[in-house]
Amino acid sequence: MDTEAYRAGKLTGWKHPEITQEIIDTVGGRKALMEQIRALEKEGLIQVTYRDMGSDVKRIDLPVAAVEKLCQREGMEDSRQRQLRYLEEVRAWSAPVQEVPWLRSYYEDLIRRLEAGKIVKEPEDPDLFRCLNTLTELKEPVWERVFSCMVFKNSKKFRSGGCREKVISVLKNGLYGCPFYEEGMTDDGLLAACGILTYSQTLEWKGPLQYQIMEVQADTSMLRYGCVLNAQTLEHAKISGCSGCVSTVMTIENKTNYENMAYAEDTLYIYCHGFFSPKELRFLSGLCSVLPAGVKYLHWGDMDYGGIRIYQYIKRHLFPELIPYRMGARDFEEAIRMGAGIDLEESAKEKLENMDAGELDGLKQAILRTGKTVEQEMLLAAACSR
Template identity: 35%
Template sequence: MRTMILIEKIIQKYENSAQDWKGGNAGNRSIRIQQKDYDEVGKSQLLWEAVELEEQGLIRVKWFNNKTDIEKIIYSLEDINKMHQLIGKTPKIEILRQMNEFVAEQMEVVKERWIMACYEEMLRQLDNGSIPKNLMNYEAVHEDESELNSSLFCTCLNALDVLREPIYKRIFSKHYLGNSKIFEKVFQLRIISQARKYHPDIDDNMNDSEVLSQLYIEEYSQELALKGELILELAGEQIDLSVFIYGTVLTSEMLKHAQIAVHQNIRKIITVENRANYMSMKYEPGTLIIYSHGYFSPKERDFLKELERVLCEREVDYLHTGDLDYGGIKIFQYIRKFIFPQLRPFLMDVGQFEAFRSMGEQMGDSAWEKMRVLKDPLMQPLIDKIVEEKIVIEQESFL
């Protein structure tokens, strides 16, 4: 279809209107012609279009300077469909109807509540006359590729809806989107944004990699580092990890297939935010020390929740040590909420703050604002102290 700038401008104004695009309105509307419109296609071309469309009865032109300039173009709402047909453009109301139908079909097949919320947001935007950004076509990832299909974002959401095992990011992208790099280059930030808004397990302190990990998308293999008393069962054999007094790691496959033995000698569990502190902690009988690397992934979380269930009849101390800052406290709250309900802070109090205050760092204003509204009954004295001093202390300082 040929390009006609005047019709495109008319349709653009029509579709950007608050009510006209919905149809049913009658009467005339107008657009004014400015110098930038002449510059866009050339004055002679624009004047030629105006003459031709006026002869066809699609517009009326208010001329001046002996028909060498246009003041404004007047058109009838009843002729809008003809204009769409003339340039081969689908009306906005029809595009919205098709998209609404498509999104409704996606909602019928998903089960995760947060993904349903993503689709509900799209429907609200469509009902308000806006095409959701996530349903628009995307720029090509490579020069030799055409535009990506707008439904690929929904393909991502629907794939995440059924994921129950960790998968490498590029394998996810190749398997579900047909190209190993499309997810990272095009969809990753959009998915992370939606997950931050709607996923119930996403904490506001998580970085992008940690958010993806909560969705079972991994950049590298999961490894749960620990040292101390833990007995596993695998292929009919018992494995006593206490013999690894300097620590060991459980791969994602071990987390998936190993069982936690019913009989355990654990009397204390300590989760540690930072690797250096974890590595420096010595093995001691009856204690299991676990490196949390920030936020535990879903697989790690399930494994530790099962451990807590096995130990529920015993008297076990659950402790966490981390940075004396907003992130450290949020990680503590996350572990207590999702894994160990009896968790208590360890080396995370006013006394520890005072002892290492000289090694603290000044807080930025944004971090201070978040800390100022943070509440926790077990850590409120520390929170108040940090807010008062505007100083945070990294856990590595304890070494």
């Protein structure tokens, strides 16, 4: 017996199992079946109405409250007992993370569903709970494979065992309110925000920036085609100054457009690839303090839902004086006339309708009105085809 009501603990009432030929064959024939029925009746687990002088069964009455004992008798786990076991396990995993609101909400949701008798698959895989709880214990960012070793004593299991996708799914679920997630983040970016790093996290820029790592000073003004810092360098480096007179800082969302920007002594171009990782934010947070007052902070990104979110993220977390570059309603309309428009997906339309676009509300309304979006690269493609 495995109904929602039964799993929720409603153990009253009766069931009337029907004897089928399949059941008769399973137990080894009618004689064996009758022997089992009489044994169960004698134990008080069922009530039987006989016919044909007791040689056949007219009806079996099974009290719902006896199902658990029947399962125990057969060495099976009753669905209600399984539900109770899951509840106990989830509460145990929940206990150490009560001070972590988003993860507490996740476990509370599982508990509510289990108590309501819903089928909940998550407790079948405690590795997911192990990963989530370990995530909250991180004091410093760690490499993904190190995290996997911390959890499983195996450097590859987090990714190869499927837990990575399950963890990301929980983190992205708006029901739980994970503070690290921003709509549009890549999976790697989200894990990085939570403290799990991959080797793909780098920072690229063009311009006369100086940084210090240990006792070494580096000047990137001579690197006219750009500079790339890997994740480990980002962790230990800090901005120390500028070797030129920088008047403009521009973050650029897409690689093609970033590469297309020619070196300028008074401009610092930063490739943001989407949402900056925590290490990138930490490194770049020192930029404002070494630049003079009056510097312009610009962001150039896609004219779509994700582009607006990225702009707002950078403004909120890094450059409060940030303003959009070529992302206004007029820029959008010009791009559409150039043939750079892409159809707006229905899922993105709903999100866009519900978002507060702030100073980019004009762009938002233009996207909704036309049903189009514009990716940065399309501007270059459209310009080349003219």
